[in-house]
Amino acid sequence: xxxKTIVPALLLSAALLIAASAAWGEDSSxxxxxxxxxxxxxxxxxxxxxxxxxxxxxxxxxxKNCKGCHGGFADLAAKTKEHINxxxxxxxxxxxxxxxxxxxxxxxxxxxxxxxxxxxxxxGTEKESTDKKWVxxxxxxxxxxxxxxxxxxxxxxxxxxxxxxxxxxTAHDAxxxxxxxxxxxxxxxxxxxxxxxxxxxxxxxxxxxxxHDDPAEMVKExxxxxxxxxxxxxxxxxxxxxxxxxxxxxSLGADMTDLVRSGGVAVDRTHRPVGGAAVGPHxxxxxxxxxxxxNIDVRxxxxxxxxxxxxxxxxxxxxxKGKHSGVYTINAKAVxxxxxxxxxxxxxxxxxxxxxRETASSNQPGAxxxxxxxxxxxxxxxxxMEQIQIHPTMGGDTKVLVSETVRGSxxxxxxxxxKRFVNELTTRDKASAAILAQPEKSAFLVLGESTRKSNVQxxxxxxxxxxxxxxxxxxxxxKMGVPADALTATVAAYNKAFEAKxxxxxxxQDIPRPVDGPKYxxxxxxxxxxxxxxxxxxxxxxxxxxxxxxxxxGFYAAGEVTGGVHGWNRLGGNAITDTVVFGRIAGSNxxxxxxxxx
Ligand code: FAD
Numbered sequence: 001x002x003x004k005t006i007v008p009a010l011l012l013s014a015a016l017l018i019a020a021s022a023a024w025g026e027d028s029s030x031x032x033x034x035x036x037x038x039x040x041x042x043x044x045x046x047x048x049x050x051x052x053x054x055x056x057x058x059x060x061x062x063x064k065n066c067k068g069c070h071g072g073f074a075d076l077a078a079k080t081k082e083h084i085n086x087x088x089x090x091x092x093x094x095x096x097x098x099x100x101x102x103x104x105x106x107x108x109x110x111x112x113x114x115x116x117x118x119x120x121x122x123x124g125t126e127k128e129s130t131d132k133k134w135v136x137x138x139x140x141x142x143x144x145x146x147x148x149x150x151x152x153x154x155x156x157x158x159x160x161x162x163x164x165x166x167x168x169x170t171a172h173d174a175x176x177x178x179x180x181x182x183x184x185x186x187x188x189x190x191x192x193x194x195x196x197x198x199x200x201x202x203x204x205x206x207x208x209x210x211x212h213d214d215p216a217e218m219v220k221e222x223x224x225x226x227x228x229x230x231x232x233x234x235x236x237x238x239x240x241x242x243x244x245x246x247x248x249x250x251s252l253g254a255d256m257t258d259l260v261r262s263g264g265v266a267v268d269r270t271h272r273p274v275g276g277a278a279v280g281p282h283x284x285x286x287x288x289x290x291x292x293x294x295n296i297d298v299r300x301x302x303x304x305x306x307x308x309x310x311x312x313x314x315x316x317x318x319x320x321k322g323k324h325s326g327v328y329t330i331n332a333k334a335v336x337x338x339x340x341x342x343x344x345x346x347x348x349x350x351x352x353x354x355x356x357r358e359t360a361s362s363n364q365p366g367a368x369x370x371x372x373x374x375x376x377x378x379x380x381x382x383x384x385m386e387q388i389q390i391h392p393t394m395g396g397d398t399k400v401l402v403s404e405t406v407r408g409s410x411x412x413x414x415x416x417x418x419k420r421f422v423n424e425l426t427t428r429d430k431a432s433a434a435i436l437a438q439p440e441k442s443a444f445l446v447l448g449e450s451t452r453k454s455n456v457q458x459x460x461x462x463x464x465x466x467x468x469x470x471x472x473x474x475x476x477x478x479k480m481g482v483p484a485d486a487l488t489a490t491v492a493a494y495n496k497a498f499e500a501k502x503x504x505x506x507x508x509q510d511i512p513r514p515v516d517g518p519k520y521x522x523x524x525x526x527x528x529x530x531x532x533x534x535x536x537x538x539x540x541x542x543x544x545x546x547x548x549x550x551x552x553x554g555f556y557a558a559g560e561v562t563g564g565v566h567g568w569n570r571l572g573g574n575a576i577t578d579t580v581v582f583g584r585i586a587g588s589n590x591x592x593x594x595x596x597x598x
Contacts (some may be wrong), residue, residue: 038102040334048102057322059097065506066096083463084116090193090281092288095300098185109186112365113399114464127324145305147319147329153179153297155590156318156332156546158304158371160190162579163281163338163559163586165287169252171336172294172588176594179330181320183303184366187288189340191579193364194280195403195457196251196262197272198580199573200242205257205271213267215239222574225264225427226533226567229384230571234565235538238574238581241388245580246271254286260455261408261510262572264427268510270573276405276455279576303371307335307378307413307555313546315555332448333597334590335552337544338583339371341532341560343388349529352386360394360528362401371561376538378555379546383563384534389570391530392431393445395466395523401530402445402466403457404428404572410451410513412494414444414522416425418477418486420494423506429569440528446491448516461523468522491515531570534563542586556590558582 038048045053047069048063070076077088086099086108098109106120155171157164160182168180182189201218218239223230240366246256258276259268272279291298301323308317308329317331342348344367350357361367369534376382392413393402407413407424413431416420422434434441453459461467470476473491477484497503498514536544536557543551559579566574 005118033128043510045576051161055396057324058299059095059324062097063095066083066100070096076228076571077491082118084110084118086110086117086118087224090278091188092192092281092285094186106219115398133562137254145319145321145327146424148326149328150331151179151328152331153177154332155179155334155336156304156330157336157338158307158318158374159183159189159339159559159561160187160298160300160338161340161559162283162287162340162576163193163340163561163583164189165191165284166248166292166580166583167336167338167556167558167590168296168298169290169294170584171591172296172587174588174591176334176591179332180298180509181302181304181318182300184364185300187298187300188280188284188364189384190280190364190367191576192280192284193362193401194283194576195278195401196405196408197258197260197270197279197573198242198246198256198576199265199269199571200246200271200577201239201255201269203243203246203271204217205246205259206268209259209268211259211268211271215242217266218242218269221265224570225574226569228567229387230283230378230567231564233540234538237585238565238577241581241584242577244576245584248584249283249286252286252290254283260405261425261512262404262424263407263431264571265425267510270405272405276409276457278403278460282578291577304339304374307337307374309378309552309562313379313550314553325367332554332573333594334556335557336542336560336586336590337371337375337536337557338559338586339374339561340367341535342369342372343367343529343532345369349388353388355402356388356390356529359390360397360399360526362391362394362399362528362530367560369532372535372558373557375557375561376543379552380544380555380557381537381547381549382535383537384568385532385563387533387563387568388529389428389529389531389533391428391430392435392527393523393525394528394530395461395464396442396526398464398466399528400461400464401465401528402461402525403455405446405455406447406451406458406461406523408510408512409455410448410511410515411445411447411523412490412515413525414446414482414487416440416443416482416491418480418482418484420492423503423508425508425510427569428572429528435525435527442524444482445525446487446515446521447521448514449519450513452519454513458521464520466523469519469523471517471519473515473520476522480522480524487545491520530574531566532560533566533568533570535561537564538562538582540585541589543589554590554593556586558586 154176306319344363477487
């Protein structure tokens with residue numbers, strides 16, 4: 001800082017301090033604006049905010065100070081006695097301020113999706129929380145806003161989910177200066193919720209297990225799953241670069257050694273961490289660590305509200321609304337849109353598919369789709385917007401997705417009459433339609449001990465209270481409220497199919513395990529909104545395509561914000577492949593575009 005900037009900064013800090021003291025009474029440490037514990041311990045403004053009292057959008061200093069006093073997540077997790085441990089959750093090591101507030105009531109971030117009866121100690125004042133409602137009434141049509149400052153960089157990336165991190169890391173490693181912007185208080189997006197795995201064909205992990213796979217088969221199955229409405233060129237890139245994508249993840253430090261089968265696929269192509277641990281939290285942890293190691297500028301609470309262009313077909317940067325810093329502009333030589341899908345946006349989903357408006361969504365609350373409309377305003381063509389995927393197995397009346405890998409690991413789908421009614425490993429659209437054709441519009445996953453042991457995620461569903469357990473099939477049937485004789489006969493027939501390696505009833509191809517004891521398990525499931533297949537049109541270079549069919553200069557996109565890769569129905573495991581394959585292409589092409597421009 002020069003003397004020129006220090007003096008105004010000090011004056012501003014002093015003014016803020018005076019204003020704060022005036023607003024909070026003479027002794028701010030006793031202010032009713034502070035929550036119980038902080039008030040009791042006479043915490044001062046500077047204890048949390050630092051001397052300058054300025055708070056950046058990522059609330060960096062605040063969070064450092066929280067951890068300085070209270071310890072890190074690991075320390076706090078160790079003290080937690082309850083089964084649900086918010087400091088050791090799939091959200092990972094995030095900002096404390098995502099849940100804890102100093103001046104308004106705290107709210108557990110988990111409860112944007114769950115409904116845990118979790119009381120945060122030092123909840124804060126009784127004042128209504130001023131938290132933003134992330135699910136917007138309507139995504140498009142933000143008013144033009146005035147910027148209060150201008151920054152510059154090489155590449156701006158919109159949205160810090162998997163695609164955003166992969167694009168940022170790749171662009172950075174190719175020599176570009178990157179700013180990664182995330183509107184939510186935590187990074188990760190839907191990517192962090194991914195439970196199953198990443199599809200990749202002909203990987204060293206498949207070969208190690210003596211398994212034969214072929215990218216050409218992945219192309220065929222992806223096209224068939226997408227009802228041949230996918231862009232075949234994008235699908236070829238997805239499949240033929242999928243094994244490289246897994247190698248890339250491993251090079252960052254990820255574990256992709258375990259294999260399982262997903263619906264619509266004839267081989268074990270879904271890669272995940274050992275023991276079947278959820279892929280998303282693992283990858284986001286790896287990405288966060290890699291971004292931090294590279295000093296990539298990642299900003300949370302930073303919503304992109306406009307993609308700027310020069311009016312001559314070239315994108316020039318973005319306008320951002322920071323939680324604390326207000327609206328500002330970042331001029332960039334290239335912009336990568338990785339802002340994800342919109343399955344959490346009731347209104348938008350309802351505008352395309354009114355029948356899905358009231359169904360539960362498996363998505364994080366920020367999956368509201370602005371990235372698509374910001375791109376459209378900057379000239380992009382949107383495709384397949386009405387193609388919204390319903391996932392067959394959301395846990396009963398919750399927002400928790402029961403991963404397809406539970407079926408892949410050995411669970412069967414049973415109706416309220418205690419009978420199987422569909423090939424469990426068919427595509428999601430068909431499995432969902434079969435459940436919705438049942439009078440109760442719901443079904444049960446039924447599995448045995450060996451399946452539970454093979455997939456650590458099932459223990460997570462047990463912890464969340466989604467699973468019924470019993471010592472016999474008949475006792476399980478009683479708990480499920482289905483006829484015991486029917487369920488017993490269903491399980492016996494399925495176990496016979498396991499022995500014979502042939503399923504005459506529903507032609508399920510892969511029967512990895514029987515439904516065996518000593519304990520039997522059931523999960524009540526209903527279909528729910530899961531994935532939006534449509535979005536920004538891109539080409540195989542991840543360039544955004546304008547309405548006239550030409551690429552928009554300096555504009556790239558990857559992941560769920562794009563359309564075309566998955567056609568009208570996505571196969572389980574292919575979305576994470578999409579984020580890595582096209583995230584890498586977008587990052588690498590944005591960086592080479594900049595080099596050419598220099
Ligand atoms: P996201 O990860 O959603 O990231 C987009 C980010 O952009 C978000 O953080 C969002 O908040 C941010 N953003 C949005 N608008 C703005 C803005 N204006 N300014 C700044 N930031 C913005 N797929 C698989 O292949 N395998 C699986 O096992 C699997 N399991 C899943 C389980 C669940 C519960 C869910 C919901 C999805 C699952 N999927 C799975 C799908 C997959 O996770 C997603 O399609 C994929 O991760 C999307 O990645 P992304 O980076 O494109 O978007």
